[in-house]
Amino acid sequence: MRRSAAVIGIGHSDWVADWHRVRAGERPGDCYHYGAVAFRNALKDAGIKRDQIDGLIVGPTTAYERMAEVLHMDVRWGDQADAVLSVLQAVQAIETGAAEVVALVYGNDQRSAGTQYGGPQAMGGDLFLSYVYHAPWGMTSQGALYAMTFRAYAERYGISERDLGHVAVAQRQGSARNPNAIQRKEITLDDYMAARYITEPLRLFDYCLINDGGVALIIAEASIARKLAENPVWIEATGRFDLNRAATSLEPRLTDFYRPAQQHVAQEVFNRAGIGPKDIDVFQVYDSFSVHVPLALEGYGYCGVGEAGKFMSEQGIGLGGALPTNTSGGHLSETYMQGWAHQIECVRQLRGECGDRQVANARRVHYSSDVAGKAVSIIYGSD
């Protein structure tokens, strides 16, 4: 286990209030505004001053240079990365001495700015050709790619649409007990099944929200973290493996469901942390679509291959289940911060700040992300 760096501060915007404002036609701010609000809250949470920070990473939705200008920060190290890679890079910067206290700042005005994740202007097509290449046949939207993935997976292992419904139902248990969640009404499996299909076999509740917001984290070198924080949350292990071969034709999604990448990463992070899946108290999964969850349960060894349907229905992934998963409500029901808010939930569970959705005695939380074949994991731990 390495404890070279720890999260000492978290902050986010009020995405519940902003959700209502945006739906009423207002534009509360741009992506830099949301990032700045989150950063201000993270500084307060950490109890430090801005000039104690010497590194800055911003999310992919904002330009690094402009965010640094808005935050009025001159730093000696900086970069731009997604949620999970930001944490990995912050740790690497700290371990190499490039920085000692790193702020990670994300802001996104995707709802009020009308960002499209499918159709003629689908976001991300420049990075992932699969998002746009099959448009002549009507194949667009990342949800449809996951619908295609789920159909092949369900057929191979005999998993039903109702089995998949456990993801949305479990996450609403958490969001109903999370004052920061946008969707707080609990649902049943019958509600899930009664909802309309978007791209069949996926239904409304399998899809993430799209909302505005910002998230910030402050990560500090170990000895500084011990001095500054009463309850540092340690980054105990990280791992990564990418599948890009034949990605445009969907080969890695449809044949192995990204499992080889997750298995590589599982071995890496669990070995480094000196623990196994049984030692994890809370699981947090990047869930742009519910399908991520059963695939991650199998890929990381929480259950056997093809057994996620059984695991979710018999062991349980809700509060009180064998493996509470996405306890905040996740992207499906809390907020769609593209993995960033999941890092906050990891920290809050380990600090014991989760109120009615707190998992008792949570000591280790596993975060997993597999966006477009990039499997990355972090194991967070408390003292």
Add this chain to the structure above:
Amino acid sequence: MQVDKTPPRIMGLYDAPMWQFLDDDRALRLQCCSDCGTWRYPPGPVCPECLSSASEWKPVSGGGTVISWVMFRKEYLPEYPAPYNVVAVRLDEGPIMISNLVEDPAENVIGRKVTLVVVDMADGVKLPRFKVVE
């Protein structure tokens, strides 16, 4: 399945020949490595197996197997009113092609054999689609 307008095709440096061959003689030709014989789709600069730049555009058999499929119930593209199907076909030559079945499936079609049908879209595009053969 709609036959009116075709949403914009991606036309990178290597994409045009496939569509030109479809226009010329309604045959689906894909790149095949001149050195090791590996088929590739989508088109690209080098063979994914041996990295050779040499390739020939060779006609495929048109046969394949459905490995997954979906039904769009929501409209995303103005050219494609919902509902409509999209399939992933494992071509007999190896690559996966994302396409449509000319008739929406009434039941699960995973594992079904399909054959190529080149459809004339109203805007002139010849679009490679498939039909179930057994």
